[in-house]
Amino acid sequence: MLYRFALLLLAVTSPALLEARVFRDSIYKDNIATVQLLREGKPSMVPFVQLHSAETFSLHFDDLNAGSDVYNYTMVMCNYDWTPSPLEPIMYLNGFMQANITQMDFSMGTKQSYTHYSIDFPNADMRPKMSGNYALVVFRQYDNTDTVFVKRFRVVEPLLNITGRTRDAINAELRLSSQDVVFEMDLAAIQNVNPRMDIFVDILQDGREDNARRGVKPAIQVGTQLTFDNLDNSATFPGGNEWRFLDLRTLRQKTNITRELTEKNGLAYSQLFALPSRGNTEYSPLPDLNGVYYIETRDGFNNNTDGDYSYVRFALAYDESPQGMGDVYVMGQMSNYQLSPEWKMDYDYDRREFFLEKKLKTGYYNFMFLNTSPYASYSHTRKFEGDFARTENTYVVLVYYRDRYQRNDRLIGVAAFNTILDR
Numbered sequence: 001m002l003y004r005f006a007l008l009l010l011a012v013t014s015p016a017l018l019e020a021r022v023f024r025d026s027i028y029k030d031n032i033a034t035v036q037l038l039r040e041g042k043p044s045m046v047p048f049v050q051l052h053s054a055e056t057f058s059l060h061f062d063d064l065n066a067g068s069d070v071y072n073y074t075m076v077m078c079n080y081d082w083t084p085s086p087l088e089p090i091m092y093l094n095g096f097m098q099a100n101i102t103q104m105d106f107s108m109g110t111k112q113s114y115t116h117y118s119i120d121f122p123n124a125d126m127r128p129k130m131s132g133n134y135a136l137v138v139f140r141q142y143d144n145t146d147t148v149f150v151k152r153f154r155v156v157e158p159l160l161n162i163t164g165r166t167r168d169a170i171n172a173e174l175r176l177s178s179q180d181v182v183f184e185m186d187l188a189a190i191q192n193v194n195p196r197m198d199i200f201v202d203i204l205q206d207g208r209e210d211n212a213r214r215g216v217k218p219a220i221q222v223g224t225q226l227t228f229d230n231l232d233n234s235a236t237f238p239g240g241n242e243w244r245f246l247d248l249r250t251l252r253q254k255t256n257i258t259r260e261l262t263e264k265n266g267l268a269y270s271q272l273f274a275l276p277s278r279g280n281t282e283y284s285p286l287p288d289l290n291g292v293y294y295i296e297t298r299d300g301f302n303n304n305t306d307g308d309y310s311y312v313r314f315a316l317a318y319d320e321s322p323q324g325m326g327d328v329y330v331m332g333q334m335s336n337y338q339l340s341p342e343w344k345m346d347y348d349y350d351r352r353e354f355f356l357e358k359k360l361k362t363g364y365y366n367f368m369f370l371n372t373s374p375y376a377s378y379s380h381t382r383k384f385e386g387d388f389a390r391t392e393n394t395y396v397v398l399v400y401y402r403d404r405y406q407r408n409d410r411l412i413g414v415a416a417f418n419t420i421l422d423r
Contacts, residue, residue: 077089397417398413
C-alpha cells in the first residue's frame with residue numbers, strides 16, 4: 001500500500017500539475033482529443049455521481065497517434081476550490097491507487113487515424129469513499145510524471161433538500177438582461193455547523209466556469225434554515241443568449257454555417273461564415289443544448305470509431321478596430337467551459353473578422369463568442385451574443401460542507417433550476 005501511495009504522490013507532483021496548483025480540465029498532449037465524461041451515454045454540463053451508488057461515468061478520448069499506448073489513471077481528491085486536498089489517498093479511495101484504461105479500439109475508414117480509449121468508473125479497481133471534488137488524472141505507460149490530461153468530476157452525498165427557482169433580476173437596471181437564482185436549504189442533517197464558516201455555495205450557469213459565482217452567502221438564517229434571496233446580487237447572472245450551434249455530423253456536405261468545404265492536410269476543411277454579432281439584435285428563442293456537445297457521425301455506424309476529424313475555421317465578423325477591447329474566445333463544453341489560450345481568436349485585418357481554427361470530431365456542437373474586459377478578469381456575453389432575461393439557462397447549485405473532523409470539503413447537495421421550468 002505504501003508503494004502505491006508513493007506512486008500516486010508522483011502523479012500529483014508531476015510538473016504540469018504542480019505548475020497549475022488548481023486542478024482544471026486540461027489536455028497536456030497534442031495527440032489527445034475529444035475527452036468526454038458521459039453519464040448514461042450522454043454529455044453532462046456538471047458531471048457528478050452519488051456516493052456509494054451504482055452510478056458511473058464513461059470516460060472517452062482519442063489518441064491521434066493511432067498506436068497502442070497504455071494509459072493509466074488515478075483520482076485526486078480536491079477542496080471545494082479544486083486545490084489538492086490534504087488527505088492521503090488511502091483515506092478517500094477504496095481499491096487500488098492507480099488502474100489501467102482497458103478498452104481500446106482503432107478507428108475504421110477515417111482519414112484521421114486514431115485509437116479510441118474508454119473506461120467506466122467508479123469501478124471495482126478504484127472507488128471514492130468520500131463526497132467532494134475529484135480530479136481524474138490520466139498518465140501514460142505507468143509513468144506517473146507524464147500527465148496526459150485531467151478531467152474533473154464530483155461525488156455528492158445528498159444530505160440537503162434544496163428548493164428554489166429563477167426569476168428576472170429584481171435590480172431595475174438589470175431586469176431585461178439578467179437572471180436571479182434564489183433558493184433555500186435546511187442544515188438539520190449536519191451537526192455543529194457554522195454556515196458562515198463551514199458552508200460554501202457555488203452556482204454555475206450552463207456549466208460555465210468563466211462566470212461561476214463562488215462562495216455565495218445566505219441572506220437570512222433562521223435556526224438551521226438558510227435562505228439565499230440574492231439581496232446583494234451575488235447570484236445575479238447576465239442572461240446571455242441561446243447557444244449557437246455547429247452541425248458537423250457529416251463531412252460529405254456543408255454544415256449549417258459552412259461557407260466553403262475544402263481539404264487541408266488530407267482532412268476535410270470547413271471554413272464557416274463570418275457570423276454576425278448578436279449584441280444589438282432582438283432576442284430570438286432557439287433550441288440549444290446549453291453549451292454541451294455530443295459525438296455522432298452520419299458517415300458511419302460507430303460514433304466512437306467511425307467518426308472522422310476535420311479542420312474547422314470559426315469566424316466572427318467585426319468591422320471595428322479590435323484594439324483595447326480585450327480578448328475574444330470561442331467557448332462551450334468543447335473548450336471545457338473555460339476561456340483557455342487554445343480557444344482564443346485572432347483578428348484578420350484583411351477580412352475584418354476574428355477567427356480560430358480547430359480540429360474537431362464529427363458531432364453536434366454548441367458554442368458562443370465571449371470577450372474579456374481588458375480591465376477585469378471576467379468575461380462578457382453582451383457584446384457579441386447579447387444579454388436577455390428571457391434566455392433559457394440551467395443553473396446548478398453546489399453546496400459544500402467543510403468537515404473540520406475529516407478535513408475535507410464534502411459535497412452535500414446539488415440542485416438544478418431552469419429558467420423556463422423553475423420560475
